[in-house]
Amino acid sequence: MNESDYIKVFAPATVANVCCGFDVLGFALDQPGDEVWARKSDTPGVTISAIEGISGLSFNPEENVIGVVAQKIATALDVPFGIELQLRKGMPVGSGLGSSAASSAAAAYAVNELLGKPFTTEELVVFAMEGERVASGSAHADNVAPSLLGGFVLVRSYDPLDIVPLGVPVELYCTCVHPLVELKTSLARSILKKEVPMQKAIRQWGNLAALMAGLLKRDYNLISRSLHDEIFEPERAFLIPLFKQAKQAALDAGALGAGISGSGPSIFALSATEERAQQVKNAIEQVYASSGIELNTYVTQVPEQGARVIQQPSLHAHA
């Protein structure tokens, strides 16, 4: 047994709650992301044999999202052999960039490849969502769907599940800045109000409808005018140190728009060119320069592709 026995899959980080698209719109990044390696095993059931790039995650397949996702698929297909998994985390948890979703998506994609692709990538969303259920208590799709499918993905409905991949109709670059402060997703969600003022809701869906039009009509100006969140950002911004200054710096540097990624603390900004996205990164870094807060920063194109095989098992592994 060696490394080359495994099918190796990468699934990227994602930005959910894209300003006005709270809970329904997400998009993929090109990096960072997680790797899941998978191979058949003589040990029955799902086992996790290695976890790298992070400490403290459980090797128990019932408690680790990659195990949960793999078990769901194995159970659905009544797979007659064991599945051994390894997890290579390429991003920290709790960043707001869909860390658990990247692991879940990578696991679903890898196991599906291992089994000869019984499911389409779109059909894998529902399995990857089971990882989200374990990680956050709620089976959200707005990170796992873009991590699997790439580009922008709309979650129209959960009942029934209705995933609308938009792809990448317009070239966009994303700057992500992850201030290394702890923020629990559950806390960010707990301050959500149960009711929203009607006029704010109407402005929010007007912006979201316009954002969709801007993306699909390739209208950067309209995208920029639409990237607002009147409901959630005002309530959550205080959780992220220097958020307002960072957002303003991004806009001043020419970003089309900026907001909180997922439940934070990461901040994302969209730009029309890579050069602009780099300038936005520099501007945000400047804001945090004297704060004592460390940052992880990423500049990436919004890619057509989400989860993908990065290495097939070598031929002799099958021999």
Place this chain on the structure above:
Amino acid sequence: MNESDYIKVFAPATVANVCCGFDVLGFALDQPGDEVWARKSDTPGVTISAIEGISGLSFNPEENVIGVVAQKIATALDVPFGIELQLRKGMPVGSGLGSSAASSAAAAYAVNELLGKPFTTEELVVFAMEGERVASGSAHADNVAPSLLGGFVLVRSYDPLDIVPLGVPVELYCTCVHPLVELKTSLARSILKKEVPMQKAIRQWGNLAALMAGLLKRDYNLISRSLHDEIFEPERAFLIPLFKQAKQAALDAGALGAGISGSGPSIFALSATEERAQQVKNAIEQVYASSGIELNTYVTQVPEQGARVIQQPSLHAHA
């Protein structure tokens, strides 16, 4: 002076509050609609010399939407001559099909033509909105904008005003049924709640985002899945006799979706073909057949064009 002195303009009826697109999305019909005739006059200011097709509307230009709109334009440009208008109503008021908006749009378009087109059609929206302010107490744009511009139009924002014309990306036919019962727009609006449950708001904007994607990606199936209104229709349906049965009949007959047009009482249904739209009309008429309620019914393509000149003044009129 005779009829041929006038520039004659037609502006169509419109459907606003398109299911999940409450307050932000409207579309034009091909018919019915209103005509406004306009010519220069020696009498200073704006005068209304004839109103046909309806009784009870004021000839006072301060009280009639066409006069209000014409005066706003004349004042904005400091027009040095009088403007005489005639109104030919081609549709009843209080139908929920944007009757006052059709008059306002026709007036704005006609006066602009008379003055040599100082404004683009899009710039006329703000003037036509002044007619809506007089008619309903609120300067809404979701009827006047599609009446002027044709196709589907999104009102992203009022402050600043941001109108997004979508045109007609996909061929669609509309069945409109106007039950001749009285329903005050102000009553329909007064039952609007000030707050909306967060989960309903999220589902509403998920549907609206998907509707935009369906329209722009020409995906009839997605359009159909998205044409829902979880917030307003349930609260307003009781105001329209037999609404639920009519909507169900439309869906059973193969409509993509159906809902209340504007604030009602008209019902609209969208279909992918004209034949289907006719079948939907027949199905809804069947519902009302033994009710004793009279109907006006229309089957029309959603047209590329909104307000338009139907007759230029004859040459000798300028002599």
